[in-house]
Amino acid sequence: MTNPASAAAPTAAPAASLFSDSGSLAQKLGDAFLVVRNETERRAASLSPEDQLVQSMPDASPAKWHRAHVTWFWEQFLLGEHAPGYKPYHPDYAYLFNSYYVSAGPRHARAQRGHLTRPSADEVTAYRRHVDAAVIKFFNETDHDKLTSLIPLLEVGFNHEQQHQELMLTDILHAFAQNPIPPAYDPAWRFPESNRSGEEWLTLTEGIHTIGHQSDSFHFDNEKPAHRALVGPVKLARNLVTNGEWLQFMEAGGYASPTLWLMDGFAAATNEEWQAPGHWRKIDGQWQVMTLGGLKPIDPAAPVCHVSYYEADAFARWSGRHLPTEMEWEVAARAGGLNDAFGIVWQWTRSSYAAYPGYRAIEGALGEYNGKFMVNQLVLRGSSLATPEGHSRISYRNFFYPHHRWQFTGLRLADYGG
Numbered sequence: 001m002t003n004p005a006s007a008a009a010p011t012a013a014p015a016a017s018l019f020s021d022s023g024s025l026a027q028k029l030g031d032a033f034l035v036v037r038n039e040t041e042r043r044a045a046s047l048s049p050e051d052q053l054v055q056s057m058p059d060a061s062p063a064k065w066h067r068a069h070v071t072w073f074w075e076q077f078l079l080g081e082h083a084p085g086y087k088p089y090h091p092d093y094a095y096l097f098n099s100y101y102v103s104a105g106p107r108h109a110r111a112q113r114g115h116l117t118r119p120s121a122d123e124v125t126a127y128r129r130h131v132d133a134a135v136i137k138f139f140n141e142t143d144h145d146k147l148t149s150l151i152p153l154l155e156v157g158f159n160h161e162q163q164h165q166e167l168m169l170t171d172i173l174h175a176f177a178q179n180p181i182p183p184a185y186d187p188a189w190r191f192p193e194s195n196r197s198g199e200e201w202l203t204l205t206e207g208i209h210t211i212g213h214q215s216d217s218f219h220f221d222n223e224k225p226a227h228r229a230l231v232g233p234v235k236l237a238r239n240l241v242t243n244g245e246w247l248q249f250m251e252a253g254g255y256a257s258p259t260l261w262l263m264d265g266f267a268a269a270t271n272e273e274w275q276a277p278g279h280w281r282k283i284d285g286q287w288q289v290m291t292l293g294g295l296k297p298i299d300p301a302a303p304v305c306h307v308s309y310y311e312a313d314a315f316a317r318w319s320g321r322h323l324p325t326e327m328e329w330e331v332a333a334r335a336g337g338l339n340d341a342f343g344i345v346w347q348w349t350r351s352s353y354a355a356y357p358g359y360r361a362i363e364g365a366l367g368e369y370n371g372k373f374m375v376n377q378l379v380l381r382g383s384s385l386a387t388p389e390g391h392s393r394i395s396y397r398n399f400f401y402p403h404h405r406w407q408f409t410g411l412r413l414a415d416y417g418g
Contacts, residue, residue, distance in 0.1 A: 025147050026139040029154065033139075036158045037132055039388060040067060043168050046185060049121040055114025056178050060171035060406065065097065065113045067168075068124045070161040071131045072097035076104055077153060077366065079131070082146075083138045089130050090119075103365035155218040156366060162388040169292065169386040174406040177279045177290040184294030191291065191302055192385050195339045196239045201415065202337035204232040209331045212356055213395040222370040223395045225358045229327045235415040236324050236332045238339045240347070241315065244300030246307075247287070249315050250276060260317045265310030268403045278306030278405040303410050305345050309378045309402035312348040312411040324414035326351035326379045326397065333381070333394045338412070342392045345410030346380040353377040353399035377401050384408035 023031075044052065044063055052064035061069075072093055079086040088094065096116060098107040108116070119127070139147065169185070176183045212226035213219035255275050258266050268274070276282075279290040280298070287298045289305075307315075316323050324332075326349040333341050341347075354374050361371035377399040383392040386408055400407060 025144050026142070029139045029147060030136050032158065033135060033154070034132070036161050037128070040070060040161060040165055040168070041128070043165055047172065051172065051175075052121045052124075053114060053117065054172075054175045055111075056171070056175040057406075058111035059404065060174050061110075061113050061167065062116070063168050063172055064121050064124050065116065066164045066171070068093065068097045068119070068127060069099055070164050071124075071128045073160055074135055074157055075131050076101075078150070078157065079134055079138060082142075082150060083134065086134065086138075089127050093119075093127065101365045101368050103368060153366075156220075156369070159218065159220070159391065160369075162391040165388050166384065166386045166391075170407050173279070173290065173292055182290055182295040185292040187293060189291065189293035191296075191299065192344050194240065194301070194303055194344060197339060198238050200238060201235040202238055202332050202335070203235050204328065204331055204335075206230070206232040209327070211327050211330055213393075219393070219395060220370055220397070221362050221367075222356075222359070222374075222397050225356055227357050231325075231327050231331045233417070234324070234328055235417070236328060236338065237321075237413040237415075238337060239412065240303035240340050240345060241411050241413065242300060243298050243302050243304050245319075246277065246304040246315065247298070247300065249318055252318065254314060254318050257314075257318075260314040262310060262313060262402075265308075265314060265402065268308070268310055272403075274311070277304055277311065278308075280306075303340065303345050305408055305410050306405050307348075307409055307411065308405040309348050309400075311405070312409075313350070315411065316413055319413060321413040321415050323348055323350040323411060325349055326381055328414060329381045330394060341381075342383045343387070344385055345382070345408050346384050346398055347382045348409060348411050349379045349381055351379045353379050353397070373399065380409060 044067055047063050049064075052067075053062050055062050055065075075086075075088060076094065076098075080088065094105055096108050096119075098104055099110070100107070172185060176185065207230075208228050209231050210226050211229045213223040214226045254260060255269055261269065276287065277289075281288050281290065281295070288295050289298055290296075312323060329338075329347065329349055332338050355371065359371070361367035362369075378401075380398040380400065381396070383396070384407070400409070
C-alpha cells in the first residue's frame with residue numbers, strides 16, 4: 001500500500017469529470033461516485049473488525065462508524081429525498097449513524113460510538129453495497145435534467161466522504177498510538193518528502209486582495225462570499241517548521257515556560273502533561289513518533305506534525321514570530337510562494353473560524369454542515385498527507401478547537417518586522 005494520499009497541490013475533485021463531453025451524465029456520475037466509495041474501502045481494507053470498532057477518545061470515531069455514516073449520508077440526502085419509493089436499509093441506522101444533523105432526526109451519542117459492537121463490520125459492508133447499488137440504479141433511471149439539478153448535492157456528498165476518509169486515518173492512528181505494542185496501519189508507509197527550496201521568507205507588501213473561493217467550481221459554503229481584505233506588509237516562511245526546530249523549542253524549556261503560552265494553552269499543556277507533540281514517545285533517551293507506518297525515529301528535517309494551536313502559538317512566540325492569518329496564508333499560496341502548502345500537514349493560522357462578510361448557510365439540513373461551528377475554533381489551511389487526492393484547494397477552510405492535535409497539523413511562521 002502506498003501513501004493514503006498523494007496530493008501535493010490542489011487538484012480537481014471527482015465531479016470535475018462530470019462536465020466532459022464523453023459519456024452519459026448517469027455514467028459519469030456513477031463512475032465518480034464509485035471512485036470515492038472505493039477509496040473509503042481501500043483505506044479500511046487493512047483494518048481488522050477489532051480495529052474498526054475502537055474509539056480511543058470522544059473526538060475520534062471508529063472506522064466502522066465512518067464507513068456507515070457516509071453511507072447514511074447518501075441514503076438520507078440523496079435516496080431518501082429524491083429516489084421515489086426508496087426504503088431505508090435498516091430502520092435503526094439513521095439513529096446510529098447520523099452525526100450532528102439535528103434537522104435529520106435524533107442521534108446516538110458521539111462519545112458512545114465505540115460501544116456499537118453491532119452492526120458488525122461485515123454488516124456495514126453489506127449496508128454500503130446495498131446503498132451503492134441503489135445509488136447507481138437511481139442514476140441510471142433518472143432523467144438528465146433531474147440529475148443535473150442534483151450535481152451540487154452530489155458534490156457535497158463526494159467531498160463529505162473524502163473528509164471522513166481523512167478522519168478514518170487520523171482516528172485509527174490515534175487509537176494505534178494508545179497501544180504499548182505499536183501496530184502499523186501500513187508497514188510500507190513513509191512520511192512525504194518536503195521541499196525547502198528558495199528564499200527563507202516570502203514578502204507580501206501591503207495591498208487589498210480578494211479572499212475566498214472565486215469561481216463556480218465546487219466549494220463549501222464557508223469559503224464564500226469572496227471578499228476584499230487588506231493584507232500586509234508581512235513576511236511568511238516559505239517552509240514548514242521542522243521536528244529539529246521543535247526539538248530546540250523543547251530543549252529550551254518551551255513546554256514549561258508559562259510566559260510563552262496563552263492561559264488556556266498552558267492549562268491544557270499542564271493538565272494533559274504535554275512534553276512533546278502528539279504521538280511522540282521517548283524510548284532509551286531518543287524521541288520516536290507513532291506514524292501510519294508504526295513507530296519511527298524522529299526525522300529532524302521533516303515538518304513537525306500533531307501539534308495543537310496552543311503549541312503552535314507558543315512556538316511562534318518563542319521564535320519571536322507569529323502565526324499568519326488565513327488571509328495572509330491564502331494570498332501567499334495564490335502567489336505560489338509557499339513550499340509544502342499541500343499534502344503534508346494542515347497549517348494553523350491565528351484566524352478565528354467565523355463567517356465571511358455576507359455569508360449565508362445553504363438551506364435545509366445540509367446548512368448545518370459548517371455554519372453552526374463558527375465559534376471558538378481556529379482555521380487551518382492547506383491539506384495533509386491523509387487528505388484524499390482531489391480534495392485540496394487554496395480557499396479551503398479547515399477548522400478545529402485550539403487544543404486538538406490528533407490531526408496531521410503543523411505550522412509555518414509569519415514575521416511583521418516588529
